[in-house]
Amino acid sequence: MLPRIRRAFERSLETITLALMASLVLVVVVGVVFRKAGTSLVWYDEVASILLAWLTYYGAALAALKRSHIGFPKLIETVSPKLRRVLTLLRDVGVIGFFALTAWAGWRVLLVLEGSYLVSLPWAPSRLTQSVIPLGAALFIAAELLKAVEISTPPASPRGGVERP
Numbered sequence: 001m002l003p004r005i006r007r008a009f010e011r012s013l014e015t016i017t018l019a020l021m022a023s024l025v026l027v028v029v030v031g032v033v034f035r036k037a038g039t040s041l042v043w044y045d046e047v048a049s050i051l052l053a054w055l056t057y058y059g060a061a062l063a064a065l066k067r068s069h070i071g072f073p074k075l076i077e078t079v080s081p082k083l084r085r086v087l088t089l090l091r092d093v094g095v096i097g098f099f100a101l102t103a104w105a106g107w108r109v110l111l112v113l114e115g116s117y118l119v120s121l122p123w124a125p126s127r128l129t130q131s132v133i134p135l136g137a138a139l140f141i142a143a144e145l146l147k148a149v150e151i152s153t154p155p156a157s158p159r160g161g162v163e164r165p
Contacts, residue, residue: 006146013062024051043120050129057136065143099137106133
């Protein structure tokens with residue numbers, strides 16, 4: 001069951017990240033074309049920076065799920081297995097704690113932004129654009145927890161039982 005949840009979560013993050021990347025490319029190309037034509041788009045800079053922030057948060061959650069974000073794998077590989085478990089646990093607690101704090105602060109930001117809108121697109125609420133902070137942090141935490149459970153769960157044996165090291 002856990003592998004299916006992880007796969008679905010990974011596919012969702014990949015789809016969202018790919019859509020954000022394609023959207024950012026499209027917005028940048030359209031912005032450049034209009035600027036070269038002498039008629040700059042009013043909303044280009046603001047929308048491109050928002051898409052880049054969204055891409056960063058969703059991409060970071062995807063990287064966390066794949067354990068591809070910044071770390072010190074060579075340092076961890078040099079220590080004993082027992083110390084490796086302790087360091088990995090400390091790292092996980094630190095990362096999850098940081099992103100829990102980020103989610104809380106992001107939520108507080110959303111409360112402050114009540115009633116404000118983008119400058120270049122006055123119909124777009126700032127809360128929508130900034131919702132990526134607590135949402136992205138929550139996705140990163142979910143990715144870390146899924147990966148931690150996956151790593152700590154012994155693999156199933158071909159006969160249906162659990163292999164013991």
